[in-house]
Amino acid sequence: MTEETITAKEYKLDVESELRFEIETKDCKVSVELKLGSAELFGTELVKGKAYEFHTGAKVAIFTYRGCTLEVRGETDVIYISRETPMIQYLNCHAALEQMREKAEEEDTLGPIALIVGPTDVGKSTLCKIFLNYAARMNRRPLYCDIDVGQGTLSVPGMIASILVERPASLTEGFSQSAPLVYHHGHRSPSENSALYKMIIKKMAEVAITSRESNKGLKTSGIIINTCGWVKGAGYKSLLHAAEEFQVDVIFVLDQERLYNELLRDVPSKVKVVLLPKSGGVVERSKTQRGEARDGRIREYFYGGRSPLYPFSFDVKWADMRLYKIGAPALPASCLPIGMKPEDHLTKLVPVAPSPAILHHLISISFAESLEDDVLCTNIMGFICVTGVDPERQVVTVLSPQPRPLPPNNILLLSDIQFMDSH
Structure with a gap:
């Protein structure tokens, strides 16, 4: 050195x-x-x-x-x-949110719900963190909802998640994530199954709004929502869907005037739309860098960050795996049953037979124990990664944060997200 x-x-x-x-x-x-x-x-x-x-x-x-x-x-x-630096503008936005919280306290109404939108690599996650930290420093308890499936700041990529923020984030470990609420999407982009994406956003919004009504601290502290960088076409429609389902009060648009004007045109007049500059320190990432960031998030889930974790590796018999994926091949409209919509195949549970094709894939362990449960909208218990497949012995080797066995009756959901374990 x-x-x-x-x-x-x-x-x-x-x-x-x-x-x-x-x-x-x-x-x-x-x-x-x-x-x-x-x-x-x-x-x-x-x-x-x-x-x-x-x-x-x-x-x-x-x-x-x-x-x-x-x-x-x-x-x-x-x-x-x-x-x-745009920090003074960000501080002014926090002050406006705090005024809305104070008004909600006085009138015993609901606190602000803020949606952070913008293209990729403009600092949306960072702005969410600033707003949440400032709120926590004011003794608020806001709910943080991350609906960006591409990077996964609260869970592994391919999921949406929410946590209750009760204290400012640690500079090294981030926010405490002891009990996140996680829903399975299983893809890097909402576009790969937009019907499922809208369904789980609707479910998360329902849970968030219900939680606010039963939690006094959360009721007035409000919700901060982070979104993905897909802001054109169907991506823009998914932003409008999220704004409607969460009943947002204010939308902060980072670094895109066109998106700002489109939202001004399309959202109800009662929703405030604010255009903010991105920080000069924001750096655009290449496709390779974004892939490395995804791998880093998964590695951190299994192996920890500054505080190391020690995952387990063990074999699971094929017969003991109730494995499914969400989404079936599309059928021509003429072949669909009466009353079935063309997009319904995207939200259909399809059994998956274990095979070498699932090697290195992440698998979500659902709290659902039966197909009669609402599997798609049931939250996730945790994740495993397939590190080996032995067709002769009919077992798969999995990397797991918990020791064997896997929960005996729970449904497993196959993800398109892959992770190569280099440890």
Whole structure:
């Protein structure tokens, strides 16, 4: 390690400025320590005198309202101080949401429901994190719903999920995810089964709204909803569907004026639509980088992040697997039974016989124990990954966060998402 790598460098930030850096070098880590003043990372405050470590793939923007001094140790690919930042606009939006919460408290009504929309790689997940952290710092308990199946900030990719946020996110571990509500979609994009996508969004919205009515803290704290970057054609219609099902009060549009004007035209006038700039530190990712991010999320599910986890590997007999996938091959309209819609095949449960074709695929373990249950809209218990298939012995080897056996009666849902276990 070179002397430059281990030497600490101090950066003095002016009022309302950001220190931005990226780490792309493999097996590299950078530590940041707040020496003077106050600063925050995506709404989470830094503790003075505490060193925070960031690893390969990190893209960090540390913001200060009043000025600060930061000490950075380690080698970064890019590092600079920016005085052009949209954080004041984001803060003003948080203040507007907080006013809506205060009004809801006074009138004993429901708090704000905010939908964050925009194309890919404009900082939607980051803006959600900022709003949630600011709300938690005001002693609120908002619900965070992530309906972006492509990346999966709360679960593995291919799912939608929600959690109750009771405290600001840890700078290293993120939000506490002890009891997420997860629904299976099984694809990288909503377009691969839009009928199922709309169905599980409707179910999540029903659960969210019911939860608000029975939880006083959640009732006024509201909901923050993160969406995918598919904003044209059917993707735009899915955004309108989500806005309608969640009964949103405000839509924040990041970095696309066309989408902003389309929403102004198409949503009810009572819904506020706000156009916001993206942060200058947002970086567009290639298809390869997005794939690596998906693999990283799955690896973290099984093996943990900073706090390591130790998954189990064991064999499961084919006869013990009740495996299904959602979606059957389409039939010509002339072959459909009377009353059946052409898109109904997309929400049909199809039995899957274990075979080498399922190797490396993720499988969701549903809480549903019978086909008579509403399997498609039943939440998910957890995930396993098929790491080996032996047709002669008729067993599959699975990677699991829990020891054997698998739940005996629960239905397993096959996902199109694949993961190559390199451990």
